[in-house]
Amino acid sequence: MSESLEIMIQLLIPLALVLLGLLVGSYLERRHYVSIREREEATRHTPVVNLRKIQHEQPIHKSYLVTGSAVISVDYFKRLLAALRNIFGGRVVAYESLVDRARREAILRMKAKCPAANIIINLKIETSTISKQGRSGERSVGCVEAIAYGTAIHYQPWEQAG
Amino acid sequence: MIITNVENVPGKVIAEHYGLVSGSTVRAKHLGRDFMAGLKNIVGGELKGYTELLAESRAESVERMKTQARALGANAIINIRFSTSSVAQGASELYAYGTAVKLEDSNE
Numbered sequence: 001m002s003e004s005l006e007i008m009i010q011l012l013i014p015l016a017l018v019l020l021g022l023l024v025g026s027y028l029e030r031r032h033y034v035s036i037r038e039r040e041e042a043t044r045h046t047p048v049v050n051l052r053k054i055q056h057e058q059p060i061h062k063s064y065l066v067t068g069s070a071v072i073s074v075d076y077f078k079r080l081l082a083a084l085r086n087i088f089g090g091r092v093v094a095y096e097s098l099v100d101r102a103r104r105e106a107i108l109r110m111k112a113k114c115p116a117a118n119i120i121i122n123l124k125i126e127t128s129t130i131s132k133q134g135r136s137g138e139r140s141v142g143c144v145e146a147i148a149y150g151t152a153i154h155y156q157p158w159e160q161a162g
Numbered sequence: 163m164i165i166t167n168v169e170n171v172p173g174k175v176i177a178e179h180y181g182l183v184s185g186s187t188v189r190a191k192h193l194g195r196d197f198m199a200g201l202k203n204i205v206g207g208e209l210k211g212y213t214e215l216l217a218e219s220r221a222e223s224v225e226r227m228k229t230q231a232r233a234l235g236a237n238a239i240i241n242i243r244f245s246t247s248s249v250a251q252g253a254s255e256l257y258a259y260g261t262a263v264k265l266e267d268s269n270e
Contacts, residue, residue, distance in 0.1 A: 053168075063172050072206075073202055073207060122167050122168045147220065
């Protein structure tokens with residue numbers, strides 16, 4: 001009797017964590033995507049390009065480095081999905097959205113640093129992880145961090161330029 | 163000090179090159195943050211503590227690079243790149259490097 005109870009508990013706790021990850025995780029992700037789309041729409045007037053030089057007619061007033069970063073964590077459900085995927089191989093959709101969120105969030109934060117800029121050029125995105133899975137297989141925090149950086153450019157207003 | 167990640171500073175001309183300057187920091191998260199991140203890891207989402215850590219160490223490495231450039235007599239750093247790597251479990255290195263230059267206003 002006590003043995004079966006022990007097995008039940010051992011099975012139930014991971015199951016509860018996975019369920020929690022599925023429910024709360026997907027809710028958080030949906031909310032995050034809504035906020036990302038809203039802010040992308042709001043900052044559409046500032047183009048971000050990864051060109052080093054741009055064609056421009058107005059003289060440039062000033063330019064400076066802007067950066068933005070975000071660290072996004074996986075949830076237990078996604079981890080389970082990815083572990084299952086590891087058996088058969090193929091696209092890990094659960095992790096694709098994770099990296100996508102981190103990068104878009106980083107770009108948005110970078111844009112938020114220079115709301116008055118006309119354009120951001122030479123965008124570079126750096127992606128890495130702070131902590132990897134331990135060698136001995138111990139649990140560690142699975143997350144991706146994205147850094148976006150570029151050069152913000154302000155054009156000189158026409159009146160001053162003339 | 164002007165910092166950009168393009169090869170030139172728009173609107174200015176480069177008068178002198180001083181060569182490569184760089185700065186780096188290795189940061190580890192403290193236990194409290196690790197614990198909170200562990201909890202957040204169940205449901206996913208943003209790890210604010212880690213984002214903060216990342217931003218702090220980026221600012222620190224840029225600051226070190228600037229100090230180096232100032233010592234050389236430069237007034238700008240161009241073509242900056244960032245690179246991150248995990249040195250050990252739970253510690254990450256943030257490395258920033260660029261070219262220190264002296265700028266002058268273009269006469270055009």
